[in-house]
Amino acid sequence: MKQENMRVYSHRHIAEQTYELVLEGELASFLQAPGQFLHIKPPGGELLLRRPLSIAKAEPELKHCTVLYRVEGKGTQQLTALSPGDTLNVLGPMGNGFPIAEAQLGETALLTGGGIGVPPLYELGRQLKQKGLRVVSVLGFSDRQAVFYEEQFRELGEVFVATDDGSYGRKGFVTDVISQEALSFDWLFTCGPKPMLAALTEQHKAAKGYISLEERMGCGFGACLACVCEPLSPARAGQTFYKICKDGPVFPLREVKL
Amino acid sequence: MSRLQVELPGLSMKNPVMPASGCFGYGREFAPFYDLSTLGAAAVKGTTLEDRFGNPTPRVAETSSGMLNAIGLQNPGVEAVVAEELPWLGHYDLPIVVNLSGAEVEEYVQVAKCLNESEYVDALELNISCPNVKKGGLAFGQDPELAAALTKEVKQVTTLPVYVKLSPNVADVTEVALAVEKAGADGLSLINTLLGMRLDWRTGEPILANQAGGLSGPAVKPVAIRMIHQVRQVSNLPIIGMGGIETAEDVLEFMHAGANAVAVGTANFSNPFVCKEIIESLPTLLDEIGVHTISQLGRDEVQV
Ligand SMILES: Cc1cc2nc3c(=O)[nH]c(=O)nc-3n(C[C@H](O)[C@H](O)[C@H](O)COP(=O)(O)OP(=O)(O)OC[C@H]3O[C@@H](n4cnc5c(N)ncnc54)[C@H](O)[C@@H]3O)c2cc1C
Ligand SMILES: Cc1cc2nc3c(=O)[nH]c(=O)nc-3n(C[C@H](O)[C@H](O)[C@H](O)COP(=O)(O)O)c2cc1C
Ligand code: FES
DSSP, X not given: OEEEEEEEEEEEEEETTXXXXXXXXXXXXXXXXXXXXXXXXXXXXXXXXXXXXXXXXEEGGGTEEEEEEEOOSHHHHHHTTOOTTOEEXXXXXXXXXXXXXXXXXXXXXXXXXXXXXXXXXXXXXXXXXXXXXXXXXXXXXXXXXXXXXXXXXXXXXXXXXXXXXXXXXEESOHHHHHHHTTOOOSEEEEESOHHHHHHHHHHTTTOOEEEEOOOOOSSSSSSSOOSEEOBSSOOSTTOSSEETTTTOXXXXXXXXXX | OOTTOEEETTEEESSSEEEOTTSSTTSTTTTTTSOGGGSSOEEEEEEOSSOBOOXXXXXXXXXXXXXXXXXXXXXXXXXXXXXXXXXXHHTSSSOEEEEEOOSSHHHHXXXXXXXXXXXXXXXXXXXXXXXXXXXXXXXHHTOHHHHHHHHHHHHHHOXXXXXXXXXXXXXXXXXXXXXXXXXXXXXXXXXXXXXXXXBOTTTXXXXXXXXXXXXXXGGGHHHHHHHHHHHHHHOOSOEEEESSOOSHHHHHHHHHHTOSEEEEOTHHHHOTTHHHHHXXXXXXXXXXXXXXXXXXXXXXXXXX
């Protein structure tokens, strides 16, 4: 983990209230696994807490890493003012990402994400594809305007898009698409709102895979206990609870209470 | 003697800066950032008799220049703290303050007894000001008689110096300060967090699952300065001052108000290096105001 003033390499609007921000710095060489996040100090100065944003793409050879963010409140609003050359105070990489060592050549990975849960799946998909897995993505958004990175995911493999209101792709939730298409897979990787994670876990009771959780954070590195969740069974040695920021944000399916 | 050295009961500090209870865990998370022996001391997370999971999430909410927290004293219980956490932190060269809490007087007493057995504890800090637990905590901090009775009971079972951590959620902080002083407290810590609440403007729902929480960060600094200043008018007890400290300048402001040492809480979250950076900046600041040793700062003795 490092603290660095990273340089904004590029910044562009990619969907309604959604931006792609490419940062440049040493920190980009420290990324260990897809699903890790950056803890970003809002550049305006007056906000106290950092904001967690997932690493959507890592290019260590260029010292670049990309985050995709949606404007939710003051912190993300402040990011929109950044221009190339500006600096941004970043702590990272934080947390444990998706372990992909066990995924084998020729297997199929299903990536499912909703809204701002989509970004970490992109780097994950890139790495899985590179390992020779077949990548299928099911991405859920609120409506047509919110859809982003569909093309990029298409480069990794087959893509299904669902929108809550049916204004683009299928109408409904990612779980609906999975059952309509009778998608089969060896690995399930997912990131998004808790109800979606719960529905997916329910739908695939025996699947192998990982989920990535979101929670409001104080520190992001395990010191404040703001972000805890409960294990379903005491899985890891001696732990009665998990810190999402440090033990997660990625957990094996069925390891934590949703 | 180093110019930053300060001496408080049980705490021989190479500088007046310690991380505040609840904002430092037991130190493990900060060890990758800097050498913990740099610190003047460390106050570790509030400890109770049994392990506690704490409150449901969300447990934090940002506010203007501050944050609300309702962690709910999550901790593994005093036995585990003594067995696993303190020996780890004890390897560093720094005095350790253990913050403790309870639902009843008896629980504080039991925890204090256990802590007395540990060779790694240098002082106790009685948390009578936690706004985030249903029983005990704040109730003791808002009633001078209860606070005094608790202090007396704990003093009876420990040989360690006892600091009492005062709540700002009172009409007159000096009443509680004087009551615990009379009851035998060796020092005071102030302030704990101010009770607060935030709602989602769209739905009207509280942002914290616990509904209300404790406000900390720069927003509370003037309240802390005022309360320390008030207490210093009436008491000569050593004071560990805290509330919104972010810079070395803040530290000197607290010491001018009457603090003998300080604790840094919330600022550790956005800048994990903050304590180390503050400590490094202190000598230059002292030069700037023409003060040689930091312990010279603060008010003269009160005539009581
Ligand atoms: C591990 C992780 C990865 C994330 N990755 C992404 C991503 O790649 N892209 C993206 O757009 N968003 C992501 N988020 C959500 C993002 O952190 C929030 O949308 C953002 O913090 C909102 O800040 P704000 O100041 O704009 O909103 P405000 O609502 O004003 O924020 C107020 C406070 O609440 C916190 N907060 C608000 N919403 C969330 C949330 N959903 N999760 C956690 N904290 C929240 C903020 O951090 C801040 O402390 C991620 C969250 C987590 C926990
Ligand atoms: C997340 C969090 C947890 C805290 N936990 C404790 C605790 O366990 N015991 C305690 O006495 N104070 C606790 N506090 C209060 C701090 O020690 C400190 O008194 C207060 O936050 C004011 O300082 P600050 O503004 O620098 O944070 C906690 C504060 C925060 C923000
Ligand atoms: S955010 Fe502080 S422990 Fe996870």
